[in-house]
Amino acid sequence: MSPPARIVVVGNGMAGARLVTELRARNANAQITVFENEGRLPYNRTLLSAVLAGTARFEQLRLVEPAWYRDHGVTVHRGVTVTAIDRRRRQVISPVPPHVTPYDRLVLATGSEPIIPPIPGVHLAMGFRTLGDCQDILAAARTSRRAVVIGGGMLGIEAARGLAGLGLRVTVAHLADYLMEQQLDAEAAAILLGTLRDLGIRVRLGATVTRVTREGAWVGPDLLPADLVVAACGVRPLTGLARAAGLVVDRGIVVDDELRTSDPAIHAIGECAQHGASVYGLLAPCWEQADVVAALLTGTPAAYQGSRRVLRLKAASIELASLGDGMREEGVELVRFSHPAGGTYRKLVIRENRLVGAILLGETSAVGTLTQLYDRGADLPARREELLFPRMRHGRDDVKDMPETAVVCSCNHVTKASIKEAWQHGAADVTAVAAATRATTGCGSCADTVGKLLKQASAELL
Missing domain, CATH: 3.50.50.60 (FAD/NAD(P)-binding domain)
Structure with missing residues (x-):
């Protein structure tokens, strides 16, 4: 199937912006139109807490530079809300110009909205x-x-x-x-x-x-x-546009492994999409879904098989990571260390010698290794305590011991090998690696590991 000539994207948040940049990188000829209703250039919503805490500036959240859309021939209707989808005519409708925009393929990236409890005042x-x-x-x-x-x-x-x-x-x-x-x-x-x-x-x-x-x-x-x-009472998927258009909606807009809705000309990605029983509110799944749809819309076979859940709390003086199903207690092997006075808690959930969940609170130096094991579904070492306490590994260097295929940045699926290659091509600091690979540009929690890899590379020429 030839790539569609007219692609319309409704939503320009983290999922929509990633999709558009990937589409243009893969296909310079497609006509791409974007609708976004916030009136801003896309930004990284997961880092808002860092702005509130004073550890990041507003401009550091920007995902796409202002001139990028013009330079790449992408039409953006900023501050414009799509109010309806005419599936029969393959058009989206908005109350202000352009009132009607035709599409060959439509992607809904409408995100989610805050849950506002029905409280007086x-x-x-x-x-x-x-x-x-x-x-x-x-x-x-x-x-x-x-x-x-x-x-x-x-x-x-x-x-x-x-x-x-x-x-x-x-x-x-x-x-x-x-x-x-x-x-x-x-x-x-x-x-x-x-x-x-x-x-x-x-x-x-x-x-x-x-x-x-x-x-x-x-x-x-x-x-x-x-x-x-x-x-801050949570969020729910924005599905009203899809529901009014007659698409199948459950908790989110229901999609298949190609992230198609019940209308094969319409895809949904990000926080508004429901794949199987899962609605993901995390950055990495949004970007993984965007990459799959970008491949499909430019003629490359791809399928989405779900995402691993890796959550990092972004709050000063609080180190917290949760992987997968960290709350499971039955039918699994549990490895746990608890030290309330020290503010430390570490728990592994293991099934068939594979990590299926973890909770790490307090000093979280183990999270990099555990995330890699969780992502790969790899067999675990017999000495489980080494997973919880990496420094027990008799002086071994966790960064040096990482396999080349280890995923360092789970938001962008950037491996150790990719970071090493970027360093070999002149990316000497974390900022340069981010520009070359996108590592650290998601939740930012991998920045320390990237820095250690660069230090190791400089010292020992990895």
Whole structure:
């Protein structure tokens, strides 16, 4: 099948932007049109917490330079919302020019939206989902002394830590019985709770916020005083456009292994897509899906087989990683180390001598090796303790011992061999490696490993 001549992409976030750059890299002739409704150039949403914490600048989040679209002949309708899809005529419809845009292949990359709980006064709370939200929070924080964060999931913890780092007294109000219940077991969550308290962050568990006022957030009869309230209650896929067009929608827009919807002319990728039973809210799966569709739309066979779940919390003074099914307890081998006083918890979930899940809290030097073993589905060493404590390996250098095929940057699937090749071609620092390979440009958690590889290369000419 020849590549489609007219490709329309609805959404220009992390999935949509990756798709467009990959499409243009593979096919210079396709006519590509992008609709995005935020009115901004695409940026890395996963690093918003770093901006809030002051460890990254807004401009560092940019995924595509402003001139790229013009230089590569990509039409972008910025700040324009697609309101309908005419599947019979193969057109997308918008309320402002262009009112009708034809397509040969349509890709929905509409992302997700924050879950806003039905709480009286919740409009007084700020969201923490977009760059605009982050800018608003930073502005409000300058004149605030106390903050309440509604939600103790990953985003809520990152928001709370960022606000605490700005000098605010922060309270987290979480509905569940323990923090990050989607990624952590109860023991790990209890240790995380202690770490947050050591950082001066108060936590109310099992807390139902009943209303938000200008004085703060109310949990039953109790007022949690605040000058600033942030709602971080999770997200859900944006599926309204697809549903109105008659596409099959479950939790997300249902897609097959070619990421096609129930209409073969329409694909869906990123946080709005549901592959099998999974809706992924992580960066790496978004980019993996974008790469598959880019290949398919330029005439190269490809299939998406699902993604490995690797989560890294991005909060100063809190090291936390969760891989796969780290909460499973039955029918598996468990290897666990818990030291609450030291803020450390390490747990491996093993089935048939392969790693199927892990939770690492505290010092996480083991996460690189464990991620590689998890990604490859490799057999594990008999001495399990060496996996939890890499320094027990009798002086062996984990970076040097990595196989060439080891994935260092899971967001972009960049291997040790690719980083070595970039170094051999003159990429002498992490920034240069990022430009050459895209390593570190996702969640950024691999930057330390990339730096170690470069240091090793310089010292020993790997």
